[in-house]
Amino acid sequence: MPNITATFPIIGYVRSPLRQKFGIPRQPNLVAVPSVIEFLPPFNNPQAFDGIEDFSHLWILWQFHQNRIADNEHFSAQIRPPRLGGNEKIGVFASRSMYRPSNIGLSVVALDYFDPKTGQLHIIGGDMLDGTPVLDVKPYIAYSDSIATANSGFAPQKPATKTVIISEFVYTKFEQFIHQNSxxxxxxxxxxxxxxxDPRPAYRQVLDNRQFVMQYKDVDITFLQTDNQTLSIINVVKVEN
Known part of the structure; x- marks a missing residue:
């Protein structure tokens, strides 16, 4: 059988406060991150969105645009999912890893609203980086897309979260950014x-006093682990352009 490839048009781009891969939720809807999809002509025609606000949720097909594109020579059959501690291997097709041959992501998100004046689709709960190319949008259909008896393999439940401590010093800096409308x-x-x-790599999720920096919008947030179940935000600064 010949090696067949397919080409899809990019219909728009995601505008998100998540400016780097580190810190992005590992699945959609874990955090109610607000994002906007800006559609390119001719896909921004308001008629293409007639009836979309009758749906509460949407499927977004998108591209992992910052990944190395795999090919037959560099195909990795197995990956190490963070949910399994980053050590145990499973098949790439038994995972939702970003490192896959098609380089395509699929996320279900909540629909906030569509703005016909700007041609922008406002969504909530995305796990997409700012600038992510969008390939398609489809409505989520509850009776067929939600399977109550589904088996979710190695991820049967939402991942546990850690306690986050924000110091009075950091709260003061946050208030300054709020005052500046940042x-x-x-x-x-x-x-x-x-x-x-806990966006840290699985092998880094240990108590070692190492500091990590996550960018959100135009600020860098520095945090570290202070005990087994606690992460502390210790600083927040404006990103230097």
């Missing part, structure tokens, strides 16, 4: 939820 109170809550997911 962040909102809602952003602070989202940042706390993102860090509670």
């Amino acid at each position: 962040l909102s109170k809602k952003d602070i809550a989202i940042i706390e939820q993102l860090i509670a997911q």
Whole structure:
């Protein structure tokens, strides 16, 4: 059989406060991150979205645009999912790893609203990086897309979260950013939820006093682990361009 490839148009791009891969939730809907999909012409025609607000959730097909594109010579049959501690291997097709031959992601998100004046689709709960190319949008159909008896393999439940401590010093800096309109109170809550997911690589999730930095919008948030179940935000600074 010949090696067949397919080409898909990019219909738009995600605009998200998540500016780097580190810190992105490992699955959609773990954190209510607000994002916007900006559609390119001619896909931004408002008529293409007639009826979309009758649905509460949408499927987004998108591209892992910052990954090395796999080919037959570099295909990795197995990966180490973080959920299994980053050591145990499973087949790539038994995972939702970003490192896969098609380089395509699939996420279900909540629909906030569609703005016909701008052609923008506002969504909540995405796990997509700012600038992610979008390939398609489809409505989520509860009776067929939600299977109550489904077996979720090695991930039967949502991952446990850690406690996040924000010092008075950091709260003061957050308030400064709110005053400057760089962040909102809602952003602070989202940042706390993102860090509670513990975005560190599985092999780094140990008590070793190492500091990690997660970018959200135009700020860098520095945090470290202070005990087995606690992460502490110790600083927040404006990103230097």
